[in-house]
Amino acid sequence: MDFPRLLNVAGRWRVGAAVRAVGPWSMHNGNIAAVARYSTTYTPPEPAPDANEGEKRLHEKLVKELKPIRLQVVDVSGGCGSMYAIDIASPSFEGVPTVKQHRMVNEVLKEDIKGMHGLQLRTSPK
Numbered sequence: 001m002d003f004p005r006l007l008n009v010a011g012r013w014r015v016g017a018a019v020r021a022v023g024p025w026s027m028h029n030g031n032i033a034a035v036a037r038y039s040t041t042y043t044p045p046e047p048a049p050d051a052n053e054g055e056k057r058l059h060e061k062l063v064k065e066l067k068p069i070r071l072q073v074v075d076v077s078g079g080c081g082s083m084y085a086i087d088i089a090s091p092s093f094e095g096v097p098t099v100k101q102h103r104m105v106n107e108v109l110k111e112d113i114k115g116m117h118g119l120q121l122r123t124s125p126k
Helices: 053-066 098-108
Strands: 004-007 011-018 025-028 031-035 070-075 083-089 116-124
Touching: 053 070, 053 083, 053 098, 098 116
Parallel strands: 083 116
Antiparallel strands: 004 011, 004 031, 025 031, 070 083
């Protein structure tokens, strides 16, 4: 099984290329790196504790369809639900141009977008 390699560089953890796990430690370029231990089951990101109903609804739809590893949905309209800012990272975006990533999000939220004045999107595969 391959695991992402975590390196502590200048006091900050960095994720590197996947390495074959032999034990709890792995060597790369002469440096010892801890191998991440994680479950193979998907654990979706949680909505913000103070999220309003609109933010929770959009969050739920995006989690269901795109299985993101990072997701933040913020109502930037002052609470009326007319404009949202979404930051999403999903493995579904791997190798897909940014414009197509945005189309994927728009397709998931097409019914909700009809009632919005604007949507700010930031997408990433990682």
